[in-house]
Amino acid sequence: MLYLKKYFTEGLIQFTILLSLIGVRLDLDTYLNNQLPPLREIILGPSSAYTQTQFHNLRNTLDGYGIHPKSVDLDHFFTTRRLLNQVRSLDHLRVPSTELSAWLVHRDPETVVSATSQSGPSIALDNGGSLEDVNNSEASAMRGAGGASETTYSLSGEDSLGAVAPEDSQEQGERESSDDLSKELTSLGAQTSLSLQECLRLLEATFPFGEEPEFQATGSTSQLRAPTEETPSTSQGIPLQAPLSQSDTPLDLEQQWQDIMSIMELQDMEVNNTAVNVSMNNDPNNNNASTTDSATIGSFGLPRSTLINQDVSLHQASLPSCSQDFPPLFNPELDSIGVQRPTLVRLSSSNSSNINSTFGATNLTGLFLPPPLNSTTNLTTTPVLPDPFSSLLEESMLDEISLLDLAMEEGFSQDQASQLEDELDSDSGLSLDSSHSPASPSNSDTSCSSAASSSSTSATFSEEGAVGYSTDSEAATAEAEEGAVGGYQPEYSKLCRMGYQDPSQFHGIPQLESVNHNHTYNLPLASSYSERSQLSTSCSKKGRDKQMQQTKLQPPQDCVDRQSSRDDRRARAMDIPFSNDKIINLPVEEFNELLAKQHLNEDQLSLIRDIRRRGKNKMAAQNCRKRKLDTILKLEEGVQDLQREKAQLLKEKMEYCKCIRQTKQKVQSLSQELFAQLRDEEGRPYSASEYFLQYGPDGVLLMPLNMTTEQSNKPDKKQKDKKK
DNA sequence: CTATATTGTCATTCC
DNA sequence: GGGGAATGACAATAT
Numbered sequence: 001m002l003y004l005k006k007y008f009t010e011g012l013i014q015f016t017i018l019l020s021l022i023g024v025r026l027d028l029d030t031y032l033n034n035q036l037p038p039l040r041e042i043i044l045g046p047s048s049a050y051t052q053t054q055f056h057n058l059r060n061t062l063d064g065y066g067i068h069p070k071s072v073d074l075d076h077f078f079t080t081r082r083l084l085n086q087v088r089s090l091d092h093l094r095v096p097s098t099e100l101s102a103w104l105v106h107r108d109p110e111t112v113v114s115a116t117s118q119s120g121p122s123i124a125l126d127n128g129g130s131l132e133d134v135n136n137s138e139a140s141a142m143r144g145a146g147g148a149s150e151t152t153y154s155l156s157g158e159d160s161l162g163a164v165a166p167e168d169s170q171e172q173g174e175r176e177s178s179d180d181l182s183k184e185l186t187s188l189g190a191q192t193s194l195s196l197q198e199c200l201r202l203l204e205a206t207f208p209f210g211e212e213p214e215f216q217a218t219g220s221t222s223q224l225r226a227p228t229e230e231t232p233s234t235s236q237g238i239p240l241q242a243p244l245s246q247s248d249t250p251l252d253l254e255q256q257w258q259d260i261m262s263i264m265e266l267q268d269m270e271v272n273n274t275a276v277n278v279s280m281n282n283d284p285n286n287n288n289a290s291t292t293d294s295a296t297i298g299s300f301g302l303p304r305s306t307l308i309n310q311d312v313s314l315h316q317a318s319l320p321s322c323s324q325d326f327p328p329l330f331n332p333e334l335d336s337i338g339v340q341r342p343t344l345v346r347l348s349s350s351n352s353s354n355i356n357s358t359f360g361a362t363n364l365t366g367l368f369l370p371p372p373l374n375s376t377t378n379l380t381t382t383p384v385l386p387d388p389f390s391s392l393l394e395e396s397m398l399d400e401i402s403l404l405d406l407a408m409e410e411g412f413s414q415d416q417a418s419q420l421e422d423e424l425d426s427d428s429g430l431s432l433d434s435s436h437s438p439a440s441p442s443n444s445d446t447s448c449s450s451a452a453s454s455s456s457t458s459a460t461f462s463e464e465g466a467v468g469y470s471t472d473s474e475a476a477t478a479e480a481e482e483g484a485v486g487g488y489q490p491e492y493s494k495l496c497r498m499g500y501q502d503p504s505q506f507h508g509i510p511q512l513e514s515v516n517h518n519h520t521y522n523l524p525l526a527s528s529y530s531e532r533s534q535l536s537t538s539c540s541k542k543g544r545d546k547q548m549q550q551t552k553l554q555p556p557q558d559c560v561d562r563q564s565s566r567d568d569r570r571a572r573a574m575d576i577p578f579s580n581d582k583i584i585n586l587p588v589e590e591f592n593e594l595l596a597k598q599h600l601n602e603d604q605l606s607l608i609r610d611i612r613r614r615g616k617n618k619m620a621a622q623n624c625r626k627r628k629l630d631t632i633l634k635l636e637e638g639v640q641d642l643q644r645e646k647a648q649l650l651k652e653k654m655e656y657c658k659c660i661r662q663t664k665q666k667v668q669s670l671s672q673e674l675f676a677q678l679r680d681e682e683g684r685p686y687s688a689s690e691y692f693l694q695y696g697p698d699g700v701l702l703m704p705l706n707m708t709t710e711q712s713n714k715p716d717k718k719q720k721d722k723k724k
Numbered sequence: 725c726t727a728t729a730t731t732g733t734c735a736t737t738c739c
Numbered sequence: 740g741g742g743g744a745a746t747g748a749c750a751a752t753a754t
Contacts, residue, residue: 566732566751588742616743618732624746625731 567611574607576600583608584615671695678702 571580577598586594591612595605671693678686686702694701 613743614733617734617745620744621732621746623744627745 567607567614570607571611574604576604576608576611580611580615583611584619671700674700 567580571583576583578594582594583591595608600608675686675688675691675693678691680686690705691702692705694703
C-alpha cells in the first residue's frame, strides 16, 4: 500500500504533469513495463531524501507555475511550452482510417485557358488535393493520351469502392474467374473493370524489368511507352516533376496520412492473396488462361516476358517502395532505440515479409522506385532531400533532422549528439543546459557524468543542488578528520545519501563533492553524539576554507562566533547542556528523554524546542529546494526527450510524405497509361471527356464521365475493351 | 555600495 | 493533538 500510495501521489502525478505539459500521449503501461529509466524515475519518484510529496504541493510544478523565480529561468519554461505545443501538433499526424487514395483529374475541354487553366489543365483532387501539382503535366499527358480535350480520372479508395462495384452478377463472376483485363473490358461494356494487378501489369509492361521509370526526371513520361501513335508523342517530354515540387509546400499532411493509410489497409487486405499468388505467377512464363486471353497484355503490344504477375495489386506494388524508401522505419535498430512509431508502420512492418518476398521475386521494387528515390535510404547523410521534398519542409527542419540523424545513426558520441541537439535547441529559443541534457534520454547516468565533466553551468547547478546536502563522502571524511565521531546516522543523513546515490541524481558529479557549504547547523552527517565542543566543531569545520581565510586573522572565538548560527549563540548564551545537533536530530523519544534528564527552565526548553524546530525546518527547506531543482531538471530532461522525439517524428513524417507522393505519382502515371491504352470495340481510344477510370476493390472501372459516384453503383454496361 | 545568490526562518498546510 | 515534512514568503547573509 505504501508503494501504491507513493506511486499514485508522486510518481503518477509527476508523470502526469510532464505529460500534460507536453500533450503527448504515451502508453503508461509500456513505460512501466519497460522500466525506461527516465520515466521510471519519474513514476517511481525520487528515491532521495524527499520521498513524500503532497498532492497539493504539486501545484507548484504544474506547467512550471510554481517554479521559484530565483531557481529557474522562467523563459525556459515558456519557450519549453511553446516547443511542447509544437510537439503536440505532431500528434495530429494520426492516421485516419480508410480513406480515398483517389484523385480526380478533370480538365475542361473547351476552356483550357479559363478558370484554373492559366497554367494549363487542372486536376481536381477529391481528397485533399495533394496531387494538384501533378495536374498540369498529368492532364496534358492525358489529353494527349486520350486524344481528347477532357479527361477525368477518379481513383477511389476502398470506402467508395464497394458502392462502385458493379452489381451485375455476371460481371462479378467474370471478374472472379479471370484477371484478364480485356475480358472484363469486353464484358462490362462502357464500365471497364480492371484489377489492380492488371494495372501493375500495365505498368510493368510500360517499364520493363531492369528499367527504372524515371518519374521525376524531366521528360520522364517519355518512357511511358504506349502502343498507339499519339500517346507517346503526347506524353513525351511532359515533366511530371516540376509541378510536383512546386506545389508540395501546401501539402496536406493529414491527407497524406489518410492516403498512405488507405494504401496500407488495402495492401493489408490483399497481401495474403498476393503472397499466395506470387509463387504461382512469379514465372513470367506461367501464364494461365486468363492471362493469355485475347485482350491481355499481349494486346497492348507489350512483350510477354515483361509481364508482371497478375495478382500483384497496385497497392502491394506501392508498399515495397515505401519500405524500401524508408529502411529506418522498418529497421529493427530503430526499435532498439525505443523510437515510437505509428501503429500503421508496425502493421506494415508485420507484412513486410510478404511484401519483400513478393516483390523480391518480381523486382517490382526496382520497377517502381527510381534510383534517386531509392537512394533516400541515405537520407540521414544528406541534409537536403531530393528536390520535391525539399519544398515540403522547412530547411531548418531538414537540418534538424539530418543533424539528429547524424547524431543518432552515424555513430556520433553522445556528447556530440548532445551538442547537436543543443544547437538545435538554441534556435528554438530553448536554452537547455547541455550539462543537464543527456544525449540519450534513457541514459541519465551518462548525462550526469558527462555533465560533471564539462559545463560550468553544471557546476552552478550542482552547487545549487548540493545546497544543504553535503552528505557526500568527502564531507564525511572531512568530519572524520575533524575528529567527529560519526556514530549516529540520522534519518536525514541516510535520506540525503540515498538521494545522491541514486544514479539518476547527481552522483559522481565532482562539483558536488567539492562543495563545502556554510551550514550553520551541524548537519546530521557531520553531527555526532560526541560531546564535541561546538566551538571546535564550527570553527574547525568551516574555518578551514575560504571563510577561514577571510577570518584567519581573527581570534578563534571570533571565528566560532562568526561561523556559529544564531541558535548556536543562543544555545551557548542559555547554557544549553547539549549540542544543537542533538537537539535537532535526535528522535523525538530520545529528545524528550534528554530534556527530562536535564533540569531546564522554561526559557531553555523553549529555546531548545525552537532550535529543534528551526533546525528541522532548515533541513526541510534544503530538501525542498533541492527537490524543486530536481523537478526542474527532470522537466528539462523530459523536454529534451520530447524534442528528440519530435525530430524523429518529423523525420518519419517526411519519409511518409515522400512515400505517399511517390505512390500517388505512380498511380497517376499508371492510370494515365492505362487510360491511354484503352480502346473501344472500334479500336478508338476513349475520350477523356466522356470516361474516366475509377478504381475499386475489384479492379478499375471505366466510367462514363457524367456518372456520379452514387450512380456508379449501377454503371452503364458500356462496352469496354482494349484495342488490339 | 549595490545587485544577486544563497541560506535561514517563519507561517501555513498537510500527513 | 502533536510531530514533522513540505513549501511559499521573507529576512539575513554571502558573494
